[in-house]
Amino acid sequence: xxxxxxxxxxxxxxxxxxxxxxxxxxxxxxxxxxxxxxxxxxxxxxxxxxxxxxxxxxxxxxxxxxxxxxxxxxxxxxxxxxxxxxxxxxxxxxxxxxxxxxxxxxxxxxxxxxxxxxxxxxxxxxxxxxxxxxxxxxxxxxxxxxxxxxxxxxxxxxxxxxxxxxxxxxxxxxxxxxxxxxxxxxxxxxxxxxxxxxxxxxxxxxxxxxxxxxxxxxxxxxxxxxxxxxxxxxxxxxxxxxxxxxxxxxxxxxxxxxxxxxxxxxxxxxxxxxxxxxxxxxxxxxxxxxxxxxxxxxxxxxxxxxxxxxxxxxxxxxxxxxxxxxxxxxxxxxxxxxxxxxxxxxxxxxxxxxxxxxxxxxxxxxxxxxxxxxxxxxxxxxxxxxxxxxxxxxxxxxxxxxxxxxxxxxxxxxxxxxxxxxxxxxxxxxxxxxxxxxxxxxxxxxxxxxxxxxxxxx
Amino acid sequence: xxxxxxxxxxxxxxxxxxxxxxxxxxxxxxxxxxxxxxxxxxxxxxxxxxxxxxxxxxxxxxxxxxxxxxxxxxxxxxxxxxxxxxxxxxxxxxxxxxxxxxxxxxxxxxxxxxxxxxxxxxxxxxxxxxxxxxxxxxxxxxxxxxxxxxxxxxxxxxxxxxxxxxxxxxxxxxxxxxxxxxxxxxxxxxxxxxxxxxxxxxxxxxxxxxxxxxxxxxxxxxxxxxxxxxxxxxxxxxxxx
Numbered sequence: 001x002x003x004x005x006x007x008x009x010x011x012x013x014x015x016x017x018x019x020x021x022x023x024x025x026x027x028x029x030x031x032x033x034x035x036x037x038x039x040x041x042x043x044x045x046x047x048x049x050x051x052x053x054x055x056x057x058x059x060x061x062x063x064x065x066x067x068x069x070x071x072x073x074x075x076x077x078x079x080x081x082x083x084x085x086x087x088x089x090x091x092x093x094x095x096x097x098x099x100x101x102x103x104x105x106x107x108x109x110x111x112x113x114x115x116x117x118x119x120x121x122x123x124x125x126x127x128x129x130x131x132x133x134x135x136x137x138x139x140x141x142x143x144x145x146x147x148x149x150x151x152x153x154x155x156x157x158x159x160x161x162x163x164x165x166x167x168x169x170x171x172x173x174x175x176x177x178x179x180x181x182x183x184x185x186x187x188x189x190x191x192x193x194x195x196x197x198x199x200x201x202x203x204x205x206x207x208x209x210x211x212x213x214x215x216x217x218x219x220x221x222x223x224x225x226x227x228x229x230x231x232x233x234x235x236x237x238x239x240x241x242x243x244x245x246x247x248x249x250x251x252x253x254x255x256x257x258x259x260x261x262x263x264x265x266x267x268x269x270x271x272x273x274x275x276x277x278x279x280x281x282x283x284x285x286x287x288x289x290x291x292x293x294x295x296x297x298x299x300x301x302x303x304x305x306x307x308x309x310x311x312x313x314x315x316x317x318x319x320x321x322x323x324x325x326x327x328x329x330x331x332x333x334x335x336x337x338x339x340x341x342x343x344x345x346x347x348x349x350x351x352x353x354x355x356x357x358x359x360x361x362x363x364x365x366x367x368x369x370x371x372x373x374x375x376x377x378x379x380x381x382x383x384x385x386x387x388x389x390x391x392x393x394x395x396x397x398x399x400x401x402x403x404x405x406x407x408x409x410x411x412x413x414x415x416x417x418x419x420x421x422x423x424x425x426x427x428x429x430x431x432x433x434x435x436x437x438x439x440x441x442x443x444x445x446x447x448x449x450x451x452x453x454x455x456x457x458x
Numbered sequence: 459x460x461x462x463x464x465x466x467x468x469x470x471x472x473x474x475x476x477x478x479x480x481x482x483x484x485x486x487x488x489x490x491x492x493x494x495x496x497x498x499x500x501x502x503x504x505x506x507x508x509x510x511x512x513x514x515x516x517x518x519x520x521x522x523x524x525x526x527x528x529x530x531x532x533x534x535x536x537x538x539x540x541x542x543x544x545x546x547x548x549x550x551x552x553x554x555x556x557x558x559x560x561x562x563x564x565x566x567x568x569x570x571x572x573x574x575x576x577x578x579x580x581x582x583x584x585x586x587x588x589x590x591x592x593x594x595x596x597x598x599x600x601x602x603x604x605x606x607x608x609x610x611x612x613x614x615x616x617x618x619x620x621x622x623x624x625x626x627x628x629x630x631x632x633x634x635x636x637x638x639x640x641x642x643x644x645x646x647x648x649x650x651x652x653x654x655x656x657x658x659x660x661x662x663x664x665x666x667x668x669x670x671x672x673x674x675x676x677x678x679x680x681x682x683x684x685x686x687x688x689x690x691x692x693x694x695x696x697x698x699x
Binding site (some may be wrong): 254257 | 502533586590591592595598602611616619623627630631674678695697
């Protein structure tokens with residue numbers, strides 16, 4: 001049996017693909033997979049298959065997949081469900097080892113659908129073929145310019161993130177989740193979460209794996225746990241969004257344990273055992289994903305906060321505590337450095353209120369305070385809640401906060417998270433975007449969640 | 459190594475172990491249980507008779523002790539009123555008659571195996587812990603661990619992990635328990651013996667791993683303190699062969 005990489009690579013990066021159910025309808029609203037494939041820049045061979053046409057998008061169209069002379073790496077099936085079983089058989093005869101079934105209406109609807117699905121699975125098993133789907137958008141791969149999505153996706157920058165989901169939703173991506181590869185496992189008749197996690201774990205292009213999951217195939221729980229552990233052991237971060245409570249597959253119970261073991265609670269424990277990051281919504285997902293990609297790990301859980309506003313400090317104290325993080329006890333050296341630029345009446349603590357000290361020169365104060373906490377051995381991570389104004393009557397650079405961050409943060413091995421305040425932030429955000437060890441997040445809660453993901457035990 | 463006791467019971471078709479049987483399984487795995495003695499139940503005998511027999515036995519735990527009716531038909535002794543804590547012979551005699559009466563009221567024609575005296579191992583410094591395990595379609599067997607006692611299902615302060623677990627998993631479970639501070643020095647109580655507690659959780663994991671016929675298991679409570687981790691009340695259900 002081939003390794004998982006060899007087995008699944010054709011789904012993401014085939015040398016050739018047969019599009020079964022290819023259509024001549026093109027343009028906006030046509031949801032033409034083949035058109036998307038070409039538009040997205042796929043360089044391999046595309047073989048349209050549809051008995052109704054002789055030619056599709058300038059390529060010879062075949063009546064039957066078996067008529068194609070050349071080898072076919074992947075078949076993409078988008079035809080009415082009742083003919084899918086016979087077409088999968090034809091694919092097996094053609095020697096195709098990877099098949100995506102886009103069509104819907106199988107086991108998920110029961111009845112005949114279940115019967116069709118059983119037939120497909122049986123054929124696949126005999127032919128040692130892997131099937132993705134049914135009811136799937138398939139895959140999308142920015143690294144190799146391949147897509148099976150019938151919804152067009154434009155080229156963009158991407159990160160070394162591999163996504164697997166039980167929906168097409170995540171194909172759209174998010175501003176802070178620019179995945180490089182994605183797969184929708186759909187109705188999971190064969191290829192499942194465990195396979196995909198193993199595939200991504202072996203993929204040198206992938207550094208972070210995001211798993212959206214509603215339910216596992218029966219009996220795959222332990223393998224799921226081991227697959228995540230395997231990915232972690234290869235130095236990859238794993239983020240999981242588990243949604244939907246499904247009934248636990250368990251006999252009637254008489255114990256406390258049984259009634260306590262609701263699915264969500266069990267998954268929570270399993271993900272903790274696997275040391276995966278669990279997220280519950282898009283905001284948390286993006287904060288955690290971005291932090292893990294961009295920021296160094298912390299050596300402990302002690303945070304120093306610099307702020308222009310005492311009020312933000314008060315809010316942050318509550319939130320950090322809620323997340324189980326600690327405020328660092330600043331060293332005497334750090335306190336002294338800040339005190340020297342602050343009025344003598346100001347007690348220097350943590351959060352560090354740098355506002356009074358700014359009066360004597362904001363540029364110098366920002367630099368001194370940031371350097372003090374970055375130098376401080378008691379500090380594992382730095383949080384800045386600062387007033388950012390892209391517009392100012394003062395010349396750019398007069399405040400010196402963004403400049404200080406850009407200059408100092410890359411010199412240390414500590415995460416610096418900036419939570420800006422101000423109604424025009426775009427310029428400053430762009431300025432800090434690619435600065436090493438720095439992330440700009442939208443609010444204090446996200447910052448706290450991001451720090452949590454960076455803890456040494458995380 | 460599989461549990462000998464469990465194998466025998468499984469062959470006999472037993473599904474729910476009596477407390478006495480459950481205790482033997484725990485002891486096979488080196489999990490401490492309170493000192494206990496049991497005398498057989500015989501219709502017509504009185505509290506005085508049972509007590510005198512109990513006290514004659516070498517393992518008689520002394521006072522304070524729990525007296526309990528042993529019957530496969532009674533799931534919760536607390537709910538059935540068939541358990542009583544006593545501190546003297548006088549209390550014991552009255553209590554035995556009372557719990558036998560309650561057992562008969564609980565279910566007509568109830569079959570009673572015996573009267574059990576079980577050492578009260580709680581002290582001013584002990585805390586109540588919960589350890590459980592359950593067979594699961596997805597994860598084979600899960601272990602749960604958290605704060606126990608009668609409020610276990612109210613607070614639900616327990617963590618689940620997939621069996622087998624390592625020592626670091628137990629510490630991770632503790633880290634996520636909301637009430638974890640109760641395990642440390644708390645008010646005028648000394649911290650509990652963490653090693654004993656962790657060791658007990660690991661022994662349960664091993665026991666379930668080696669005996670996958672265990673479908674459900676509750677140890678509630680496990681009495682823990684600065685010098686002890688003792689399984690007081692244990693429920694084990696197995697899949698009959």
